[in-house]
Amino acid sequence: MVNLTDESRAFHYGVYSIVFQIPPAKVTTYDKPGNSRQVGTSLKHCNVIFQDLNRGFDPSEEEYLDINSLPWWRVLSSSGKISPREDSQGQFVQADKLREENVVVSPAHKVDLEEYGWFPEDVNL
Template identity: 65%
Template sequence: MKLTDESRAFHFGVYTIVFQIPYGKVTTYGHIAYLLDKPANSRQVGSSLKHCAMIFQDLNQGYEPDDENFLQLDELPWWRVVSSSGKISPRENSHGQYIQAELLRQEGISVSETHLVNLDAEEVGWFPEEVNL
């Protein structure tokens, strides 16, 4: 898949924000879209995370792993992003939502059996008005 400069910039923005989500905090697809000044693009944020392995390959072209601009896929805390209702989105891999729930629990975030995170709890939600892009 060949990315346009516009889609490349959007995906890079998504990952830049996700890398900034602190340990023990969660945010939503919609809030990431809001921070990118693209409030109608929350589904595209989800797509960026779903296809991050392939997109990282494109974004990393021309960079070496020790270069500061090289994106490390295994360092992307994708599990810290949930739906606006706090629900963990289902994955193609039937175990993906269970993996996400477990990773959140390991960070001290309470996740119900129905894979909901209480976004109302101030100690869990991460909803800044702006971020460094």
């Protein structure tokens, strides 16, 4: 179990709140200047971070974050490409999940951000 600072908890909670809002068949990017590595870390280590964020909450409470419903596969690099993983299969899993939502993913694991991008104006981390 990780013990996050209040500032870190707020940041991760904000990242997950945004990811939960991404509509099916849409994608967004994590490459905001100054935050891209932090957002990538939030997604990479979400299993451990969710444990900390959910501490003290019952799964029936509204504040409880259900990791199984986090659509992590809808987050791409700013170029629209699926980021490489240490686990060589991770890119293929993400591509398959996007294709299940009828998102066209090229053989190079790239998505057309003009067609599938979701970039709301009022999102700030």
